[in-house]
Amino acid sequence: MINSNSANIPYYQYLDHQGHLRLPLEDLSTNTDNLIDFYRVMLLTRTFDLKAINLQRTGKLGTYASSLGQEAIGAALGAAMSEDDVLAPTYRDYAAQLSRGIKVSELLLYWGGDERGMDYQYVRQDLPICVPIASQTCHAVGVAYAMKIRKQKRVAVCIIGDGATSKGDFYEAMNAAGVWQLPLVFIIANNQWAISLPREKQTNTRTLAQKAASAGIPSEQFDGNDVIACYERISIALKQARKGEGACLLEALTYRLSDHTTADDAGRYRPPEALKEQWQYDPIVRLKTYFLEHGLLNEQELNAIDVSCGDIVSQQVDEYLNTAAQTPESMFDYLYENLPESLQTQREEVKQKGLENG
Amino acid sequence: MTLLKTTEMNMVEVNLVEAVNRALSWELEHDHEVLLLGEDIGVNGGVFRATDGLQSRYGSERVIDTPLAETLIAGMSIGLAVQGLKPVAEIQFMGFIYSALENILNHASRMRNRTRGRLTCPMVLRAPYGGGIHAPEHHSESTEAIFAHIPGLRVVIPSSPGRAYGLLLAAIRDPDPVVFLEPKRIYRLQKERLNDKGEALPLDVCFTLRDGEDITLVSWGAMLVETLQAAEELAHLGVAAEVIDVASIKPLDMKTILTSVEKTGRCIIIHEAARTGGVGAEISAQLAEYALTSLLAPVQRVTGYDTVMPLYRLENYYMPTVKQIVTAATKALEYA
Ligand SMILES: Cc1ncc(C[n+]2csc(CCOP(=O)(O)OP(=O)(O)O)c2C)c(N)n1
Ligand SMILES: [Mg+2]
Numbered sequence: 001m002i003n004s005n006s007a008n009i010p011y012y013q014y015l016d017h018q019g020h021l022r023l024p025l026e027d028l029s030t031n032t033d034n035l036i037d038f039y040r041v042m043l044l045t046r047t048f049d050l051k052a053i054n055l056q057r058t059g060k061l062g063t064y065a066s067s068l069g070q071e072a073i074g075a076a077l078g079a080a081m082s083e084d085d086v087l088a089p090t091y092r093d094y095a096a097q098l099s100r101g102i103k104v105s106e107l108l109l110y111w112g113g114d115e116r117g118m119d120y121q122y123v124r125q126d127l128p129i130c131v132p133i134a135s136q137t138c139h140a141v142g143v144a145y146a147m148k149i150r151k152q153k154r155v156a157v158c159i160i161g162d163g164a165t166s167k168g169d170f171y172e173a174m175n176a177a178g179v180w181q182l183p184l185v186f187i188i189a190n191n192q193w194a195i196s197l198p199r200e201k202q203t204n205t206r207t208l209a210q211k212a213a214s215a216g217i218p219s220e221q222f223d224g225n226d227v228i229a230c231y232e233r234i235s236i237a238l239k240q241a242r243k244g245e246g247a248c249l250l251e252a253l254t255y256r257l258s259d260h261t262t263a264d265d266a267g268r269y270r271p272p273e274a275l276k277e278q279w280q281y282d283p284i285v286r287l288k289t290y291f292l293e294h295g296l297l298n299e300q301e302l303n304a305i306d307v308s309c310g311d312i313v314s315q316q317v318d319e320y321l322n323t324a325a326q327t328p329e330s331m332f333d334y335l336y337e338n339l340p341e342s343l344q345t346q347r348e349e350v351k352q353k354g355l356e357n358g
Numbered sequence: 359m360t361l362l363k364t365t366e367m368n369m370v371e372v373n374l375v376e377a378v379n380r381a382l383s384w385e386l387e388h389d390h391e392v393l394l395l396g397e398d399i400g401v402n403g404g405v406f407r408a409t410d411g412l413q414s415r416y417g418s419e420r421v422i423d424t425p426l427a428e429t430l431i432a433g434m435s436i437g438l439a440v441q442g443l444k445p446v447a448e449i450q451f452m453g454f455i456y457s458a459l460e461n462i463l464n465h466a467s468r469m470r471n472r473t474r475g476r477l478t479c480p481m482v483l484r485a486p487y488g489g490g491i492h493a494p495e496h497h498s499e500s501t502e503a504i505f506a507h508i509p510g511l512r513v514v515i516p517s518s519p520g521r522a523y524g525l526l527l528a529a530i531r532d533p534d535p536v537v538f539l540e541p542k543r544i545y546r547l548q549k550e551r552l553n554d555k556g557e558a559l560p561l562d563v564c565f566t567l568r569d570g571e572d573i574t575l576v577s578w579g580a581m582l583v584e585t586l587q588a589a590e591e592l593a594h595l596g597v598a599a600e601v602i603d604v605a606s607i608k609p610l611d612m613k614t615i616l617t618s619v620e621k622t623g624r625c626i627i628i629h630e631a632a633r634t635g636g637v638g639a640e641i642s643a644q645l646a647e648y649a650l651t652s653l654l655a656p657v658q659r660v661t662g663y664d665t666v667m668p669l670y671r672l673e674n675y676y677m678p679t680v681k682q683i684v685t686a687a688t689k690a691l692e693y694a
Contacts, residue, residue, distance in 0.1 A: 086441075088437075115471065115472055115473075115474055116474055118472050118473045118474070118476070119473050119474040119475070119476045120473075120476065124476055125440070125441070125477075127440065127477070128472055128473055128477075130465075132460060132464050132465075135433060135460060135461060135464065135465060137433070138429055138430050138432070138433020138434050138436075138437070138461065139433050139434070139436045139437040139440070139465065140437060141430065141433065141434045141437055142433065142434035142435060142436055142437020142438040142439070142440075142441070142445070143437040143438075143440065143441055144437070145434065145437065145438060146437065146438050146441035146442070146443050147441070149393075149419045149420075156437075168429060168457075169429050169430075169433065172425070172427040172429050172430040172433075173430060173433070175425055175427065175430075176424070176425055176427065176430050176434065179425060331471075334470050334471040334473075334474050334475050335470070335471055335509055335510045336470070336510065336512075336533075336534045337470070337478070337533040337534060340562050340609035341562070341609075341613070342562070342609045342610055342611065342612060342613075343609065
């Protein structure tokens with residue numbers, strides 16, 4: 001149970017880093033097919049991620065923020081959410097986005113400098129990636145408020161990083177979610193770094209989860225590299241929110257195995273031993289070990305998943321690379337529902353520029 | 359049908375803040391997606407009483423007393439709007455809007471563009487603004503130019519009860535985000551008869567309040583009081599001044615202003631906000647760009663100074679006066 005009164009923040013782990021079960025499986029994770037789905041999404045995310053970095057290095061993608069090592073949280077979240085719930089993500093939540101049906105080609109379009117990458121074909125009410133840190137926390141409050149007054153059985157989910165928990169937006173949002181008992185789940189993907197600032201320099205609190213006490217909402221921590229813990233704990237939180245029991249804050253402990261973005265060099269601030277140690281906790285290896293040790297999947301079957309992820313990504317990369325750029329004048333076409341007359345000349349000007357340079 | 363008949367002729371005599379209240383009430387009544395949020399707007403009816411009585415009429419779910427958190431108010435409005443509701447948020451004073459600026463600039467005004475129209479923000483942020491009421495520190499500034507610089511946003515400023523009513527209705531019905539700035543100095547200045555039947559005025563256009571051939575006076579908000587008085591004084595001097603209420607300072611209806619200046623050849627822009635980088639500078643620049651050959655005299659600005667808004671003992675020195683406007687106009691008329 002999520003318990004707000006306890007000064008000690010509860011911590012959950014099901015599958016330890018050697019792939020051994022620490023707690024009996026509950027709910028849907030007893031179903032092997034679900035576990036395989038988690039695995040598939042994690043692997044798809046990682047395959048996409050490696051490919052994206054590659055594309056960036058070869059000049060075919062802009063600056064990109066990797067989600068390496070953090071795939072479990074999103075894979076679990078995507079599976080736990082209902083399709084008509086709303087996700088308010090940050091820029092490292094590809095696993096959740098892919099799991100919810102957002103396409104690899106859309107993510108690539110976005111980082112490839114094309115707004116159409118935020119015009120998701122599915123989950124059309126999900127918010128686009130939020131770059132300004134923590135702003136989406138307050139947006140999620142509005143989404144959840146709308147769901148509540150319309151008496152819908154839907155939940156808003158907001159993901160943020162550890163750095164975001166130092167922002168005022170985060171406190172304002174949690175506070176409102178608490179006072180209005182909103183169907184809103186906040187998840188902190190605590191990857192121990194905010195660019196170069198380590199977790200211990202971000203705040204003096206012992207956990208990030210305990211910040212929920214300031215808003216009177218319950219909170220807990222779990223192992224964010226244990227996809228089963230992520231799934232179980234997020235499912236419980238969503239269920240409570242859906243039943244009208246209000247908001248909560250979940251802190252998923254993970255680690256950023258990559259640089260902050262492709263424009264960053266973590267070698268300047270992160271000791272190499274720390275990174276080496278963290279690779280032992282890789283969420284994908286962990287689930288794979290569990291599958292193999294329990295005879296749920298063999299090497300061949302695991303390999304087949306690997307191959308299918310590779311196929312999806314290369315097909316989607318092709319789609320991305322073959323998408324023609326938007327017209328220059330399109331920069332005016334979604335400013336307002338109807339372009340004010342006063343901007344028509346400027347639109348014409350850039351259109352002309354396009355024709356001359358094109 | 360009977361309902362329609364009575365509402366068609368609902369003549370009321372109201373001041374500007376009452377007109378705001380009427381418009382909000384009309385929209386709450388007729389559009390169930392509309393909701394209000396802000397600090398002290400419910401039981402208390404807002405510190406200026408703009409939302410007086412609305413919570414008891416429409417319930418606390420739709421007229422929301424929020425915690426004291428402006429980032430939340432703006433951010434939450436975005437969340438409500440992308441879910442298809444039409445939030446009308448009150449920022450208690452413009453002086454406290456700045457922590458909402460990030461949400462206005464980075465999110466509300468960009469959401470349609472970022473998502474290529476998938477998600478939109480039909481929301482209004484209302485805020486009382488401007489000086490002249492001997493208010494405490496941070497309660498008197500006019501910083502509309504900050505908002506006028508933001509693409510994807512509308513910035514609307516009424517200058518009379520009728521325009522407050524009609525423009526606020528239009529702002530709420532507009533499918534894009536609007537910052538609606540209410541000149542609080544004239545909240546209760548004058549009453550006006552208006553038909554409270556839900557008829558909106560157009561956005562993105564100026565209103566010509568007075569016709570004249572000799573000079574164009576361009577202003578908005580509370581400064582229209584001084585501007586109209588100046589036009590009256592000029593009339594006594596035999597000068598026919600055309601007075602334009604810009605009303606929508608973003609996007610700017612330069613067509614109306616240009617047409618007028620092409621006729622008069624002279625233009626004074628009057629605003630309470632600081633001079634440098636004010637909206638007057640934009641109007642003046644466009645006049646130089648598009649009406650140079652019509653101009654018979656340099657365009658002048660009569661504005662607040664590039665200072666911190668003084669506390670109220672010096673406030674009147676900061677505010678543009680009728681005399682300044684008349685002097686500027688006289689000077690413009692001295693050019694052959
Ligand atoms: C409001 C704001 N300030 C600064 C930045 C620049 N910036 C981008 S990411 C980042 C660190 C964020 O850390 P965290 O919240 O832990 O998320 P992570 O990147 O680790 O996923 C910073 C400072 C920003 N995007 N937004
Ligand atoms: Mg971080």
